[in-house]
Amino acid sequence: MPETNHEITLDSALTEEAVLSTYRRMFAALARDSGAVVDDPALVDIAETLFAAFAEAGEEWLTHEQMRHVCRAYPLDRFENRLRVLRGLGAIREVFPKPNQLRYRASFTSVVGLMFIRRMMDDGGQSEMHRLLALEDLNVADPRTTMEEARASAQNLSRAFRLWALELITLTGGTIEELREQAPKLWGTEEIARRAQSLHGTILTRWPDLDRTCTELRAAIYSYSDASRRAAGRLADSAGTTRNLTLLPAETWRTFAQTASKERLASVLDGFVFDAPAPWHDPAAIVRAVDESPRPAPAQPTPPRSALPDPGTADTHDPGTGGLDHLAAVAEAALAGRSTARLEELLTADGEWVSARRLLADLVSADLRPDSPYRLRWSDGLTADPGGEPAWLSHGHLERTGGAG
Amino acid sequence: MPADPRHTSPTTSPAHDRVVATGTAHERAAGSADAESSGMAHVRARAGGPLTLAAGEAAPAGMARLGRGDGTGLALPVWPDGATPSLLEEYQVAPVAVERSGETRRVLAAALRCCWTDLASDPWPGTPARVDDVLSAYRALIGRGDDLMRNWAVGALRRLHDSAWLEVADGLVRLGPRCASWPAASHAQLRELMRRLPTGEEVPGGLEVLPVAEPLDDAEAGAAVTIPEEVDEDLLGPFDERRRAEVVAAFMAVEHAAEPVHEARFPALRDPVLRRTLAEMLERRGRVLIHDRDAWISGYAPETLTGTRTGTGTGTGAGSGAGTGSGSALGESERAVLVLVLIHSVAIPRADGLLPADSWLSPFPAQVDELRRHTRLPIGELDAALRTLRHAGLVTQVKAGEEAGGYVPGPQFHRLTPQARRHLQEELILAAGPHTPLAAAVRANRR
Numbered sequence: 033m034p035e036t037n038h039e040i041t042l043d044s045a046l047t048e049e050a051v052l053s054t055y056r057r058m059f060a061a062l063a064r065d066s067g068a069v070v071d072d073p074a075l076v077d078i079a080e081t082l083f084a085a086f087a088e089a090g091e092e093w094l095t096h097e098q099m100r101h102v103c104r105a106y107p108l109d110r111f112e113n114r115l116r117v118l119r120g121l122g123a124i125r126e127v128f129p130k131p132n133q134l135r136y137r138a139s140f141t142s143v144v145g146l147m148f149i150r151r152m153m154d155d156g157g158q159s160e161m162h163r164l165l166a167l168e169d170l171n172v173a174d175p176r177t178t179m180e181e182a183r184a185s186a187q188n189l190s191r192a193f194r195l196w197a198l199e200l201i202t203l204t205g206g207t208i209e210e211l212r213e214q215a216p217k218l219w220g221t222e223e224i225a226r227r228a229q230s231l232h233g234t235i236l237t238r239w240p241d242l243d244r245t246c247t248e249l250r251a252a253i254y255s256y257s258d259a260s261r262r263a264a265g266r267l268a269d270s271a272g273t274t275r276n277l278t279l280l281p282a283e284t285w286r287t288f289a290q291t292a293s294k295e296r297l298a299s300v301l302d303g304f305v306f307d308a309p310a311p312w313h314d315p316a317a318i319v320r321a322v323d324e325s326p327r328p329a330p331a332q333p334t335p336p337r338s339a340l341p342d343p344g345t346a347d348t349h350d351p352g353t354g355g356l357d358h359l360a361a362v363a364e365a366a367l368a369g370r371s372t373a374r375l376e377e378l379l380t381a382d383g384e385w386v387s388a389r390r391l392l393a394d395l396v397s398a399d400l401r402p403d404s405p406y407r408l409r410w411s412d413g414l415t416a417d418p419g420g421e422p423a424w425l426s427h428g429h430l431e432r433t434g435g436a437g
Numbered sequence: 438m439p440a441d442p443r444h445t446s447p448t449t450s451p452a453h454d455r456v457v458a459t460g461t462a463h464e465r466a467a468g469s470a471d472a473e474s475s476g477m478a479h480v481r482a483r484a485g486g487p488l489t490l491a492a493g494e495a496a497p498a499g500m501a502r503l504g505r506g507d508g509t510g511l512a513l514p515v516w517p518d519g520a521t522p523s524l525l526e527e528y529q530v531a532p533v534a535v536e537r538s539g540e541t542r543r544v545l546a547a548a549l550r551c552c553w554t555d556l557a558s559d560p561w562p563g564t565p566a567r568v569d570d571v572l573s574a575y576r577a578l579i580g581r582g583d584d585l586m587r588n589w590a591v592g593a594l595r596r597l598h599d600s601a602w603l604e605v606a607d608g609l610v611r612l613g614p615r616c617a618s619w620p621a622a623s624h625a626q627l628r629e630l631m632r633r634l635p636t637g638e639e640v641p642g643g644l645e646v647l648p649v650a651e652p653l654d655d656a657e658a659g660a661a662v663t664i665p666e667e668v669d670e671d672l673l674g675p676f677d678e679r680r681r682a683e684v685v686a687a688f689m690a691v692e693h694a695a696e697p698v699h700e701a702r703f704p705a706l707r708d709p710v711l712r713r714t715l716a717e718m719l720e721r722r723g724r725v726l727i728h729d730r731d732a733w734i735s736g737y738a739p740e741t742l743t744g745t746r747t748g749t750g751t752g753t754g755a756g757s758g759a760g761t762g763s764g765s766a767l768g769e770s771e772r773a774v775l776v777l778v779l780i781h782s783v784a785i786p787r788a789d790g791l792l793p794a795d796s797w798l799s800p801f802p803a804q805v806d807e808l809r810r811h812t813r814l815p816i817g818e819l820d821a822a823l824r825t826l827r828h829a830g831l832v833t834q835v836k837a838g839e840e841a842g843g844y845v846p847g848p849q850f851h852r853l854t855p856q857a858r859r860h861l862q863e864e865l866i867l868a869a870g871p872h873t874p875l876a877a878a879v880r881a882n883r884r
Contacts, residue, residue, distance in 0.1 A: 288780065296868060301861075308599075308600070315623040
């Protein structure tokens with residue numbers, strides 16, 4: 033992916049600068065002048081893309097057009113520039129050294145070099161140091177190794193450790209931000225120091241004459257361990273109460289979370305005291321909670337029921353005489369033995385509308401019942417008496433029909 | 438019957454079994470060694486719930502003694518001037534949130550309805566009631582009785598048990614020691630509530646299943662609450678009413694608020710003289726003031742931490758460990774889960790450069806899914822631990838949408854002193870990267 037497609041932010045610029053500075057440092061020993069190293073990380077990506085294409089192409093190698101094709105994601109001028117440099121340095125060569133050669137091949141050394149560069153980027157050379165130590169360990173154990181080779185190897189190692197330590201010491205004296213950023217790449221683990229010491233032990237046992245070189249190596253290892261510890265100590269002192277967590281990579285945390293046993297996880301909090309749950313339930317709050325209790329309304333309210341015992345459904349239909357006796361009694365009382373009575377007299381007898389209207393209601397009921405023998409016959413007469421009660425009155429008769437009574 | 442013969446002549450008031458001790462003067466004179474041990478006792482009570490007292494053993498200074506009939510008892514811290522955490526409401530300071538507060542309090546009311554049989558006396562200790570009776574009283578209270586309601590009520594019973602408001606064991610519910618901390622003045626309110634609460638409908642049969650209840654009734658017979666007459670009087674005495682109230686308010690606020698309280702609201706936090714008194718009151722309880730700019734909260738004093746670390750249980754013998762056995766001290770799986778939450782919520786975002794503030798609180802939740810799938814903890818254990826941690830305010834659940842969401846460190850992480858926060862960071866580094874130079878530096882510093 034070409035860098036140019038990305039929006040340039042401060043962060044991405046800083047990352048690029050860090051990558052470039054590593055490139056510059058790595059090839060400082062080989063560069064002809066200080067501008068000789070790439071000034072855009074994308075240029076290295078072009079080289080890597082090319083090498084990958086060469087590896088796939090096999091014995092056919094690649095033509096110029098094919099190379100351009102695999103690098104089509106990059107601008108043409110950059111591609112040409114890169115190809116020129118790679119050819120100039122011999123990383124990509126003509127298959128046969130003759131003019132107008134169209135096919136190119138890639139150098140194995142350059143590919144390995146690039147792999148090495150990429151690894152250096154990741155951890156500042158710590159894993160390289162591990163590998164180197166492991167290899168040297170094998171070498172010095174090999175019966176064919178001469179004392180001169182061992183001396184050279186010990187000298188190289190002590191030089192590397194010294195420089196490593198010096199860089200750390202300088203960082204430790206610098207700003208805390210820079211230390212926080214750089215130190216994790218530089219400081220070694222106990223593992224590296226242990227390996228170096230075992231290598232030192234092997235050399236010394238096998239070639240006691242090399243004790244001077246070994247003393248130097250030992251001093252270098254010690255000074256490196258000490259510098260590591262001091263850098264870590266300074267960070268630990270200055271790092272507030274959670275900031276040091278940045279110093280372990282997220283992957284370490286994740287691995288720990290995923291693989292640690294329950295006991296190991298729990299032991300982190302050994303000795304920490306936390307509060308027991310002690311929420312406060314105030315009496316007023318309890319009362320409030322009861323009052324605010326969600327009371328679901330019953331889905332169907334029960335209809336009101338009579339308090340009287342219910343005899344259940346009847347077996348046969350019985351029209352019954354419900355109320356007829358009462359009506360007959362009222363009508364007979366009104367008729368007082370006569371077969372017909374004037375309504376206006378009956379209704380004004382008590383002089384009160386309250387009782388008159390009850391009588392009227394009963395008589396009308398009796399009139400409307402087909403099975404009762406009493407009928408009302410209304411006439412056209414009307415009495416109006418504004419002062420009396422009732423104030424106006426329709427005239428009519430109550431009469432007994434048929435043979436009842 | 439007063440449970441403690443060594444305690445100076447208690448006077449029993451006829452209405453309640455409430456005994457007022459007149460022994461604060463002698464407690465005060467007991468010297469610094471005693472003060473230290475009572476500080477430790479307060480720390481244990483705060484970290485593990487009410488302390489158990491042996492027969493005849495007096496409560497540590499500043500604590501009420503809840504005597505049982507057989508002479509043993511429980512010790513519960515008493516707040517100065519009869520204040521309760523409801524004081525926080527007056528100052529509009531949020532207390533630590535109660536999980537499902539309405540439901541929990543309704544279940545507590547139902548338990549009270551069943552256990553507080555003699556309304557003429559104090560609620561505590563009451564009489565034991567069967568869990569089924571409490572559940573049916575709760576059913577009558579809320580007017581529904583489905584399975585979901587039952588599960589929720591059982592959950593609330595468990596939370597009330599964990600926080601020592603109830604003791605639930607062997608199918609019986611008893612009122613927990615915290616019920617004795619309601620001020621006497623507020624009992625009338627509760628009595629009134631009890632009178633209008635419906636009882637649960639009788640569940641026919643089943644009564645003969647639990648014969649255990651009988652002897653327990655006798656044990657509660659001679660129970661008595663002994664409350665120290667005055668708390669911190671020597672410190673609060675010199676102040677006038679107003680300042681005294683300010684100190685007490687600030688004390689309750691820093692001890693019980695969910696988050697650091699702003700000093701603008703509490704004169705006792707602004708004024709150095711009052712603040713000094715406040716700090717002394719806290720010191721007696723093994724606590725210190727923690728401050729971050731203008732906000733204050735309290736936490737465990739660093740020296741009490743080392744005290745508990747080196748000598749757990751070697752103190753006065755005043756109930757070593759987790760008091761009433763309410764299970765509130767963190768178990769191994771709870772601690773392990775809390776560490777996982779801290780790693781996912783704080784350490785990883787911090788390592789990725791996402792967390793700017795130097796704090797153990799974080800907006801990045803530890804995903805439940807991540808905890809379930811990518812750790813070595815069994816899911817059942819994990820869920821139970823998360824429940825306990827949530828209830829204690831050690832983690833807070835963050836919900837986002839249907840599936841997403843998780844847990845972040847809870848409000849208790851406001852209460853870590855800078856030393857404790859640093860120590861936590863170091864312990865995490867020692868555990869996750871024991872072979873890094875950083876771990877070596879940490880070890881070297883400690884030597």
